[in-house]
Amino acid sequence: MWNKLESRLKQRQAQDLIRQRLTLESGQDTEVSVNATHYVNFSSNDYLGLASHPKMAETMISAVKRYGPGSGASHLVVGHSKEHNLLEEELAEFVGTERAVLFSSGFMANYGVLTSLFDRKDLLVQDKLNHASLIDGGRASEAKMLRYAHNDLNSLQRQLKHQVDTKIIVTDGVFSMDGDLAPLPEILSLAESSQSQLMVDDAHGFGVLGESGKGSLEYFELEQGRVDIYMATLGKAIGGYGAFVAGKSTLIEALIQFARSYIYTTAIPPVVAAVNREGLRLVQSEPELRQNLQDNIQYFKQLAEEARLPLMPSDTAIQPLMVKKSDAAIRISQSLRDRGLLVVAIRPPTVPENTARLRITLTANHTKAHIEQLIEAIKDNIQVIP
Known part of the structure; x- marks a missing residue:
């Protein structure tokens, strides 16, 4: 070796x-x-420079005095605190979905979604330049995975012709190494016409794009409810750490029950959840x-x-x-x-x-x-x- x-x-x-x-x-x-x-x-x-914002530091100092530095366990044991719960509720309200669930990282969120929700009768269709976490999650999934040429709607349409139980299009909102945006209005139209679902990884759009910082969907003036699975991270524009998935209540409950990258890992510390909440407030107030x-x-x-x-x-x-x-x-x-x-x-x-x-x-x-x-x-x- x-x-x-x-x-x-x-x-x-x-x-x-x-x-x-x-x-x-x-x-x-x-x-x-x-x-x-x-x-x-x-x-x-x-x-947005929030990682060095004085209010973020003040929040962390206050929260660590109350909660200490660690979470002690996974969410489904005794690691889920009031701060986690409030953050999930505030994120869901901000992006306009029924519920949201926290993950310890964006990689774990994407991996958890793609490995827990789909089986061998399903099809994942991914942009070739998607983040590694989406590609790795797709490879580990029981579902068949196909990839379409970057932002190429014709290539995507060809891949969607396959007849399967469930088809889901998976794309970054902002591509992390190129900086360009996915053509979400056109992708949504294709998803709806082909009876496919859509997952958007908005790690580099959330907090930054759109009039109020809600991300790529707001940038294109699209309703959040038209996307089936929305993922974003908290360690970029929000200035903290972690990630979340937002969508319908059924989706979130399924992830809590079935996503191994959620179930079998220690929760982010409550102090970090508190800092993320402050970052979300600053996105809205500044x-x-x-x-x-x-x-x-x-x-x-x-x-x-x-x-x-x-x-x-x-x-x-x-x-x-x-x-x-x-x-x-x-x-x-x-x-x-x-x-x-x-x-x-x-x-x-x-x-x-x-x-x-x-x-x-x-x-x-x-x-x-x-x-x-x-x-x-x-x-x-x-x-x-x-």
């Missing part, structure tokens, strides 16, 4: 695909410290954070266009700069780091072959000076891009 693992690691090293962990010595923010060096952070999913983020996105795109940078099409906080080759992506990332800018290179297998990129993420707390500094540094390295 060890020889085989060593061989695999050496192969990945030779292909410039070894990933390295960064150890932050500061809290999550637009400016962070790594190995005693200060960086402007353009790699965080903390889109809409200026979403406006700041949108202003930063537009300013970045304007400067990038003027500099003729090879950005991938995206109107969200995720702004990928296409580099193609992994070694070039690493070199540019390191050069930016030498100038105090943290922009992580994304390479296969996270993205397809020959699509390595710098995944630039913007937040509400970035300043115009931060963005201008980044654009100038990229312009100085543009010759590295093949």
